[in-house]
Amino acid sequence: MNSVVHLSRRRFLALTGVSASGLLLGGFAGVANAARAGGDATGQRLNLFVSLREDGTVEIIAHRSEMGTGIRTSLPQVVADEMEADWRRVTVVQAIGDAAYGSQNTDGSRSIRNFYTTMRHMGATARHMLEAAAAEHWGVPQDQCSARQHQVIHSDGRTLDFGELAVAAAGQKVPQPAALMLKSPAQFRYIGRDLPIVDLHDITTGKAVFGADVTLPGMVYASIERTPHLGGRIAAYDGAAARKVGGVLDVVELKAPQGAPGFNNVEGLAVIARNTWSAIKGRKALDVKWTPSEHSDHDSEAYLDALQEKVRAGAGTVARERGDVDAALAAAGKVVEASYRTPYLAHAPMEPPVTVARVADERCEVWACTQNPQATQSAVAEALGLDKKAVTVHVTLLGGGFGRKSKPDYSVEAARLAAHVGKPVQVAWTREDDIRHDYYHSCSAMFLKAALDDAGNATAWLARQASPPIGATFDTTVTQLDDGNLSQTFGSVPFAVPNLRVESHEAPAHTRIGWLRSVYNIPFAFGVCSFVDELAHAAGRDPVEYWEAMIGDDRYLDFAPEGFAFSNYGRPIAEYPYDTARLKNVLRTLVATIPWGEKLPAGQGWGVAVTRSFLSYVSVASKVSVADGKLQVLEMHGAIDAGTVVNPDRVHAQIEGGMIFGLSVALLGQIDFERGAVKQSNYHDYPVARIQQTPKVIRSHIVPSDALPAGVGEPGVPPTAPSIANAVFAATGQRIRELPLSKHFSV
Amino acid sequence: MKLKVNGRSYETEADADTPLLWILRDELKLTGTRYGCGDAICGACTVHFNGVPTRACRLPLSAVADGEVTTIEGLSADGSHPVQEAWRRHNVPQCGFCQAGQIMSASALLAGNAQPTDDDIDSAMSGNICRCGTYPRIRAAIRDVAGRGEDAS
Numbered sequence: 055m056n057s058v059v060h061l062s063r064r065r066f067l068a069l070t071g072v073s074a075s076g077l078l079l080g081g082f083a084g085v086a087n088a089a090r091a092g093g094d095a096t097g098q099r100l101n102l103f104v105s106l107r108e109d110g111t112v113e114i115i116a117h118r119s120e121m122g123t124g125i126r127t128s129l130p131q132v133v134a135d136e137m138e139a140d141w142r143r144v145t146v147v148q149a150i151g152d153a154a155y156g157s158q159n160t161d162g163s164r165s166i167r168n169f170y171t172t173m174r175h176m177g178a179t180a181r182h183m184l185e186a187a188a189a190e191h192w193g194v195p196q197d198q199c200s201a202r203q204h205q206v207i208h209s210d211g212r213t214l215d216f217g218e219l220a221v222a223a224a225g226q227k228v229p230q231p232a233a234l235m236l237k238s239p240a241q242f243r244y245i246g247r248d249l250p251i252v253d254l255h256d257i258t259t260g261k262a263v264f265g266a267d268v269t270l271p272g273m274v275y276a277s278i279e280r281t282p283h284l285g286g287r288i289a290a291y292d293g294a295a296a297r298k299v300g301g302v303l304d305v306v307e308l309k310a311p312q313g314a315p316g317f318n319n320v321e322g323l324a325v326i327a328r329n330t331w332s333a334i335k336g337r338k339a340l341d342v343k344w345t346p347s348e349h350s351d352h353d354s355e356a357y358l359d360a361l362q363e364k365v366r367a368g369a370g371t372v373a374r375e376r377g378d379v380d381a382a383l384a385a386a387g388k389v390v391e392a393s394y395r396t397p398y399l400a401h402a403p404m405e406p407p408v409t410v411a412r413v414a415d416e417r418c419e420v421w422a423c424t425q426n427p428q429a430t431q432s433a434v435a436e437a438l439g440l441d442k443k444a445v446t447v448h449v450t451l452l453g454g455g456f457g458r459k460s461k462p463d464y465s466v467e468a469a470r471l472a473a474h475v476g477k478p479v480q481v482a483w484t485r486e487d488d489i490r491h492d493y494y495h496s497c498s499a500m501f502l503k504a505a506l507d508d509a510g511n512a513t514a515w516l517a518r519q520a521s522p523p524i525g526a527t528f529d530t531t532v533t534q535l536d537d538g539n540l541s542q543t544f545g546s547v548p549f550a551v552p553n554l555r556v557e558s559h560e561a562p563a564h565t566r567i568g569w570l571r572s573v574y575n576i577p578f579a580f581g582v583c584s585f586v587d588e589l590a591h592a593a594g595r596d597p598v599e600y601w602e603a604m605i606g607d608d609r610y611l612d613f614a615p616e617g618f619a620f621s622n623y624g625r626p627i628a629e630y631p632y633d634t635a636r637l638k639n640v641l642r643t644l645v646a647t648i649p650w651g652e653k654l655p656a657g658q659g660w661g662v663a664v665t666r667s668f669l670s671y672v673s674v675a676s677k678v679s680v681a682d683g684k685l686q687v688l689e690m691h692g693a694i695d696a697g698t699v700v701n702p703d704r705v706h707a708q709i710e711g712g713m714i715f716g717l718s719v720a721l722l723g724q725i726d727f728e729r730g731a732v733k734q735s736n737y738h739d740y741p742v743a744r745i746q747q748t749p750k751v752i753r754s755h756i757v758p759s760d761a762l763p764a765g766v767g768e769p770g771v772p773p774t775a776p777s778i779a780n781a782v783f784a785a786t787g788q789r790i791r792e793l794p795l796s797k798h799f800s801v
Numbered sequence: 802m803k804l805k806v807n808g809r810s811y812e813t814e815a816d817a818d819t820p821l822l823w824i825l826r827d828e829l830k831l832t833g834t835r836y837g838c839g840d841a842i843c844g845a846c847t848v849h850f851n852g853v854p855t856r857a858c859r860l861p862l863s864a865v866a867d868g869e870v871t872t873i874e875g876l877s878a879d880g881s882h883p884v885q886e887a888w889r890r891h892n893v894p895q896c897g898f899c900q901a902g903q904i905m906s907a908s909a910l911l912a913g914n915a916q917p918t919d920d921d922i923d924s925a926m927s928g929n930i931c932r933c934g935t936y937p938r939i940r941a942a943i944r945d946v947a948g949r950g951e952d953a954s
């Protein structure tokens with residue numbers, strides 16, 4: 055997900071107005087912004103993220119979006135720990151979109167890694183100010199005062215509750231970052247503990263507020279028929295029958311601007327009604343004709359066939375090169391080659407996109423289940439010709455996001471319609487809208503070729519791919535992946551092979567390509583991790599042993615001498631080195647927990663895969679059975695080395711959930727285009743994993759580490775599909791090189 | 802048209818073909834019942850209709866008149882239904898969007914079968930999608946209510 059920022063950075067910055075990923079303590083300048091930033095916090099403000107009410111309630115701002123990772127709990131948990139706040143007296147307040155917070159773009163698995171230190175500073179700052187206020191109150195030196203569990207305690211035993219200090223603390227000077235004393239890990243009270251998510255009670259009682267639960271006085275409901283193919287425009291329409299449907303108020307053309315799709319709405323025809331059902335019924339009565347476009351012939355099967363042939367047949371642009379691959383292949387005793395392909399995917403979060411917008415007095419207010427409130431703010435402002443400051447974006451809970459809700463096209467729709475009808479408008483996407491008008495996960499065609507020596511060790515690795523680029527969504531002249539995209543597994547393979555070359559072919563985009571939970575790591579881990587397994591079998595060696603041999607010695611990888619601009623998910627390589635020891639360790643740790651090598655009945659097998667994704671090292675092992683054409687995944691085990699973790703239970707939940715998301719990718723996920731339009735429409739023809747397809751045994755393991763925190767939300771996904779395909783090979787001898795597996799087995 | 806939800810009677814002027822889901826959400830503001838597919842495929846809108854787990858998105862108002870509807874808001878007054886409590890003990894929810902539907906299906910299962918086998922659980926819960934993948938914890942929570950601890954057999 056970083057790659058899109060990387061790829062079209064200027065464009066992206068223009069959209070978000072954000073200058074860098076992190077908020078430094080310089081963010082305290084944001085205190086000037088206090089009246090707006092901070093949502094509904096009502097207490098005395100200690101800093102941008104912490105307010106304190108006189109009853110002692112600590113209000114901590116959650117500036118990242120909650121879509122199921124637990125981030126609304128985990129980051130405030132860090133603040134509370136450093137602040138010595140009593141968690142039971144903490145209230146979490148969701149931030150509106152405001153650049154004062156730094157990036158709020160909740161994707162790229164970076165909330166903890168980019169804000170862990172910032173949140174510790176925020177907590178420690180508040181603690182210092184409380185201690186200073188108590189020292190002043192007692193007329194004693196500050197070093198005799200220390201905060202502990204919502205009190206400041208003097209060395210003689212006197213105490214003051216945080217609440218009693220609220221006003222005085224807010225008046226203290228903000229300490230310089232260098233003056234902050236952070237806790238040592240041994241002093242952590244909440245970091246590293248399984249705190250339940252703050253929304254748990256509301257979720258289990260139905261009270262949690264998601265996007266569609268916001269209603270405003272006088273609000274009307276819109277349902278939008280959109281162009282079936284990218285670039286289509288309304289050629290003609292008849293809205294008379296729709297207008298006759300009871301409850302329908304209006305039929306409104308929703309024009310799309312020219313140029314790259316970006317975060318704009320696509321062209322559509324909106325039915326405005328008094329309630330949801332009338333809007334849906336009215337829409338069914340519409341008659342619309344669309345103009346063709348350069349994408350209205352797109353056929354995904356033929357497109358992938360062509361990409362597949364291209365990567366097999368000829369050299370592409372070289373992205374990374376070591377040694378002389380061609381010479382090594384020519385000299386080899388044994389050459390192995392294979393073609394892999396993966397389809398387009400839709401995100402299909404349980405909650406389809408939805409927004410409520412109100413436009414009045416040259417201002418717009420938006421309530422949205424968005425991963426990216428600042429991009430929403432910018433996109434809405436641009437669409438309405440308003441200044442960004444005139445747009446306020448409230449963030450609800452998200453019923454899943456997976457990258458879909460980073461793109462605020464649906465909020466732009468609501469804002470445009472609200473401006474047109476002069477009333478608050480809710481735009482709620484149906485599931486059919488969601489499946490047919492997504493920013494699709496890129497399909498991919500890969501070709502891999504290796505030379506093996508007599509011992510079966512690889513002496514050459516040639517990898518080519520063609521996949522439509524995310525960059526084309528923002529700049530239509532982009533036709534192939536860049537090094538940032540290729541950094542996701544394909545270009546960054548950690549192999550100790552003397553000759554290695556990675557190539558890329560053009561693959562012009564014919565739909566809006568977006569990022570989905572682990573992005574290009576998904577197709578590329580499938581290709582790379584399947585092919586290593588193929589090499590192991592070709593060499594007659596154990597796949598785990600072979601993986602370790604391929605990875606080779608313990609070392610930090612250096613890509614620069616091989617001409618590859620490794621993006622490292624936006625972090626300096628000195629800070630987050632690519633450490634082969636940790637990669638091998640996560641594999642070993644995982645394999646030690648399963649009966650790898652056990653004798654299994656016919657038709658059963660184990661498979662394994664490992665990669666580095668969003669700075670974490672992650673491995674998945676799966677056990678399958680195949681009988682009478684029916685594939686059942688019996689077990690999935692995942693291990694992650696994500697460095698320091700804040701809330702282990704939520705990390706386990708993300709690994710479990712990531713593997714099950716990966717199970718959907720492996721078994722079921724496929725979006726097809728025919729004549730430019732998506733064929734699938736709902737969960738019946740775009741199925742996702744259900745409980746009965748989920749293995750009875752699912753285990754996750756966190757490799758203990760005090761390294762810097764790395765990503766957690768996404769990494770569980772990529773190794774899952776290849777681990778299952780490798781297990782299928784172990785079970786049956788059948789090598790599946792194309793996803794989903796439902797094409798080959800009943801699942 | 803009349804309907805009875807969570808023990809209270811309501812009157813609505815909505816069209817008879819309106820799915821119960823939209824009456825609950827748009828009119829009664831009982832928003833715990835959620836839209837996920839509109840086609841009885843995902844289970845996000847599951848309510849109890851005369852005690853039977855039912856997809857509100859495909860239940861027209863005209864069919865509801867003589868029955869009793871229970872939504873997540875009416876399952877217990879304060880969230881203390883044993884299934885809700887087990888859900889919290891096992892930290893089941895991720896995003897939470899599907900969970901009201903999951904809890905309604907699970908509570909209906911346990912009301913009719915206090916000792917479900919693993920296969921009973923999978924089959925009773927097979928109509929409820931969780932895109933976040935909370936299935937292992939859903940199973941564990943249901944087993945827990947059934948007094949079976951966390952065995953994974």
Ligand code: FES
Pocket residue numbers: 835836837838839840841842843844845846847856857858859
């Ligand atoms: S919304 Fe009713 S089953 Fe999906």
Ligand code: FES
Pocket residue numbers: 122404453454894895896897898899900930931932933934935
């Ligand atoms: S918890 Fe997110 S869909 Fe189930």
